[in-house]
Amino acid sequence: MREAFSNALVRLALADPKVLLLTGDHGYALFDEFRKRCPSQYINAGIAEQNMVGMAAGLARVGFRPFVYGLAAFVPIRTLEQIKLDIAHDHLPVVLLGDGAGFVYSHLGTSHQSTEDIACTRAIPGLEVLSPADRFEMTACMDYAYAANGSVYLRMGKSDRGDVHTSPIDALQPGSLLKVRDGRADRPGLIATGSMVRTAVDIAQEQNLTVWSAPTIKPLLIDDVCAAARASTGLVTLEEHSLLGGLGAAITEITSEHLPTRVLRIGVPDQFSKHCGTYDYLLNEHRLDSTTVARRIYEFVA
Incomplete structure (x- = not known):
């Protein structure tokens, strides 16, 4: 997926010289091809993410198309005020790229684990939120x-x-949901985003469930969510993000108003990680490992 990201960024920059990449001293190997082919469109803003977002806002105002890259713990979390006031308030064409969301940087501890970024960005007016699952x-x-x-x-x-x-x-x-797998209509359907779509597909194959991917968290089409609810006996949401304010919250907000249905939300509990460890270890700690998720879905189906 990172290769697809890099290839897309290079392609967009070659086609439009106004595309700029700003990075907060991260992603060197990831951006080797970009720096080689678009050296004049690359800006290393250093370890000063708040200034970097302000710089991107200024560049956007004079006609550039900035793509701002950082770890999700820093972009958007450290820079939330600048994103809100410098960029979103004036609807500036800036794309913010938060890498390593969820528990990817597991060994680096809570400071680098980002499980609140969707909740924070969803609440900012005029800011769209995307969460791709594969290349x-x-x-x-x-x-x-x-x-x-x-x-x-x-x-x-x-x-x-x-x-x-x-x-x-x-x-x-x-706002559209993308159907990834068809399953039985007399069972709940799974709506997942990001890394958890793969988990949803693997479990769905065992339990014969329908799976939708949500690459767009905001906006989210009411009609698509209601159609998924009508096609199932309930919905299960899966995300590597806090249960508060993420995909599950967005789905339940829609269904509670437009088509009340049973919803099981699977995500990160309202707690910090207790220990550092591998990515798989943290999934186990927060009950997002495949075995635990499959059991919870099975119990919900039953």
Whole structure:
């Protein structure tokens, strides 16, 4: 998925000299190709993420198309005020790229684990929120973010969990759910985002469930969510993000108003990680490992 991200960024920059990449002293190997082919469009703003976002706002005001890259713990979390006031308030065309969302940087501890970024960015008016699940969704999200010509946050989680789609996505429709797998209509359906879509697909194959991916968290189409609810006996949401304010919250907000249905929200509990460890260890600690998730879904189905 990271390769798809890099390829899309290079392609957009070669096609439009106004595209700029700003990084907070991160992603050197990731951006080798970009620096080689678009050296004049690359800015290392250093370990000063708040200034970097302000710089991006200024560049956008004079006609550039900044893509601002950082770890999700810093972009958007450390820079939330600047994103709100410098960028989103004036609807500036800036794409914010938060890499390593969730528990990717597991060994670095709570300071680098980002499980609140969707909640924070969803609440900012005028800021769209994207969360691709595989390389195909990443490419579609990058193209969508560029074409949107507005303020966008793109969340990048675990990048090596494999594809959930079998072919490229022609065009990402804002707010749409993408059906990944068909299952039985007399069972709950799964709506997942980011890294958890792969988990949802694996579990769905065992339990014969329908799976939808949500690459767009904000906006989220009411009609698509209601259609998923009508096609199932309930909904299960899966995300590597806090249960507060994320995908599960967005789905329940919609269903509670438009089509009340049973919803099981699977995500990170309202707690910090107790210990450092591997990525898989933290999934186990927060009950997001495949075995625990499969059991919870099975109990919900029953």
